[in-house]
Amino acid sequence: MVEGGEIVDQILVLTQEEPVRLDADRLRDLYMRLGDVGAEDVVCRAMEEIAVRLSHTERLYRQDRMVDMRKSARSLVAISEQVGMRALCAVAEDVTGCIDAGDQVALAATLSRLLRVGERSLTAIWDLQDATL
Template identity: 50%
Template structure:
């Protein structure tokens, strides 16, 4: 399986709980804001990675993961933890590989949620 074929999973129970707690309209607003924030934080993380700022990257990835977890993007959280582990190990090659994977998983996860919203599921 190529990396781009890696499945993206959205925790439907997490989204259902959000709708049950907030109602459909408010949950949709929260989800949209979370998606925007994820995109912004991924961009910030990319800049920090490019600048070689490991501590800032670690904070940005942690923040990104907390938001992703709240909207059921657990794979983003797992890959983010991998990035953090590679940063802690001081392995620049592994950081490059896992950060690239985090970017792919984030992009595909955001697309999956966007597609769900436009289909109304």
């Protein structure tokens, strides 16, 4: 990097940490309605499906298949909402908005955010399950 004619040999690495929000009331309601075993089953299947859909959404982006990518992101909205992953739900909605607007620059940035939030959300719900065992 050149600064005022001088070469600066320091690089600043910015880490992007995304806060995740789990809706404890949504999870509590799920456990009350389905019982421990039923709720655990729903949450585990949702976690697996979210991981698959995140990967699929990214692959569709790389293949420039926007219609299919939008469907995949919309499914992430529904699944994440079901298990109380509010941040993931919001970012997946943002991805669909970028696709609808045809904003490729915003889509690239928002997809990156979706992947970060998705990973952190899965970790958070996994940690929550471990804490309740």
